[in-house]
Amino acid sequence: MKSNYIKKIDMICPFCKRKIFEYDNKIQNSIITCASCKKHFTKKELLNSNNRNIENNFKKLGEDAMKDLAKDIKKIFGNSKYFKIKI
Numbered sequence: 764m765k766s767n768y769i770k771k772i773d774m775i776c777p778f779c780k781r782k783i784f785e786y787d788n789k790i791q792n793s794i795i796t797c798a799s800c801k802k803h804f805t806k807k808e809l810l811n812s813n814n815r816n817i818e819n820n821f822k823k824l825g826e827d828a829m830k831d832l833a834k835d836i837k838k839i840f841g842n843s844k845y846f847k848i849k850i
Protein backbone atom coordinates (compact mmCIF):
# COMPACT_ATOMS: atom_id res chain seq x y z
CA MET A 764 0.00 0.00 0.00
CA LYS A 765 1.30 3.42 -0.85
CA SER A 766 2.01 5.65 2.10
CA ASN A 767 1.15 8.81 0.22
CA TYR A 768 -2.27 9.36 -1.30
CA ILE A 769 -2.04 13.11 -1.61
CA LYS A 770 -3.47 14.17 -4.92
CA LYS A 771 -3.61 17.54 -6.55
CA ILE A 772 -7.12 18.43 -7.65
CA ASP A 773 -7.39 21.01 -10.39
CA MET A 774 -10.01 23.68 -9.92
CA ILE A 775 -12.14 24.27 -12.99
CA CYS A 776 -13.67 27.61 -13.92
CA PRO A 777 -17.50 27.12 -13.82
CA PHE A 778 -17.90 29.49 -16.78
CA CYS A 779 -15.23 28.50 -19.31
CA LYS A 780 -14.03 25.14 -17.83
CA ARG A 781 -10.39 26.19 -17.98
CA LYS A 782 -7.97 25.42 -15.16
CA ILE A 783 -5.71 28.47 -15.05
CA PHE A 784 -6.32 31.15 -12.44
CA GLU A 785 -4.54 34.26 -11.25
CA TYR A 786 -4.38 35.31 -7.63
CA ASP A 787 -2.10 37.11 -5.23
CA ASN A 788 -0.83 34.53 -2.76
CA LYS A 789 0.59 37.27 -0.53
CA ILE A 790 -2.95 38.38 0.31
CA GLN A 791 -5.00 35.97 2.38
CA ASN A 792 -8.41 35.34 0.78
CA SER A 793 -7.44 37.33 -2.29
CA ILE A 794 -9.86 37.35 -5.20
CA ILE A 795 -9.16 34.59 -7.73
CA THR A 796 -9.45 35.57 -11.39
CA CYS A 797 -9.90 33.10 -14.22
CA ALA A 798 -7.00 33.67 -16.63
CA SER A 799 -9.24 32.87 -19.57
CA CYS A 800 -12.65 34.51 -19.07
CA LYS A 801 -11.55 37.02 -16.36
CA LYS A 802 -14.43 36.17 -14.01
CA HIS A 803 -13.68 36.81 -10.34
CA PHE A 804 -14.25 34.37 -7.49
CA THR A 805 -13.56 34.11 -3.82
CA LYS A 806 -11.81 30.91 -2.77
CA LYS A 807 -15.10 29.72 -1.23
CA GLU A 808 -17.06 30.31 -4.44
CA LEU A 809 -14.51 28.42 -6.50
CA LEU A 810 -14.50 25.50 -4.04
CA ASN A 811 -18.32 25.42 -4.03
CA SER A 812 -18.49 25.36 -7.81
CA ASN A 813 -15.94 22.53 -7.88
CA ASN A 814 -17.69 20.49 -5.19
CA ARG A 815 -18.63 17.58 -7.44
CA ASN A 816 -15.17 17.50 -9.01
CA ILE A 817 -13.56 17.38 -5.55
CA GLU A 818 -15.99 14.70 -4.29
CA ASN A 819 -15.33 12.50 -7.34
CA ASN A 820 -11.58 12.80 -6.83
CA PHE A 821 -11.84 11.84 -3.15
CA LYS A 822 -14.11 8.90 -3.98
CA LYS A 823 -11.60 7.64 -6.55
CA LEU A 824 -8.75 8.16 -4.08
CA GLY A 825 -10.58 6.04 -1.47
CA GLU A 826 -11.25 3.28 -4.00
CA ASP A 827 -7.58 3.22 -5.03
CA ALA A 828 -6.47 3.04 -1.39
CA MET A 829 -8.89 0.14 -0.70
CA LYS A 830 -7.65 -1.78 -3.76
CA ASP A 831 -4.04 -1.35 -2.65
CA LEU A 832 -4.93 -2.42 0.89
CA ALA A 833 -6.70 -5.54 -0.42
CA LYS A 834 -3.62 -6.43 -2.49
CA ASP A 835 -1.37 -6.04 0.56
CA ILE A 836 -3.63 -8.22 2.72
CA LYS A 837 -3.63 -10.92 0.04
CA LYS A 838 0.15 -10.68 -0.24
CA ILE A 839 0.62 -11.05 3.52
CA PHE A 840 -1.98 -13.71 4.28
CA GLY A 841 -2.67 -15.18 0.85
CA ASN A 842 -0.38 -18.19 1.23
CA SER A 843 -1.27 -18.92 4.81
CA LYS A 844 -3.01 -22.18 5.60
CA TYR A 845 -4.50 -20.55 8.69
CA PHE A 846 -6.24 -17.69 6.94
CA LYS A 847 -8.64 -17.74 4.07
CA ILE A 848 -8.93 -14.37 2.41
CA LYS A 849 -11.97 -13.51 0.38
CA ILE A 850 -12.00 -9.97 -0.98
Ligand SMILES: [Zn+2]
Binds near residue numbers: 776778779799802
Ligand atom coordinates in the same frame (compact mmCIF):
# COMPACT_ATOMS: atom_id res chain seq x y z
ZN1 LIG B 1 -13.16 31.13 -16.84
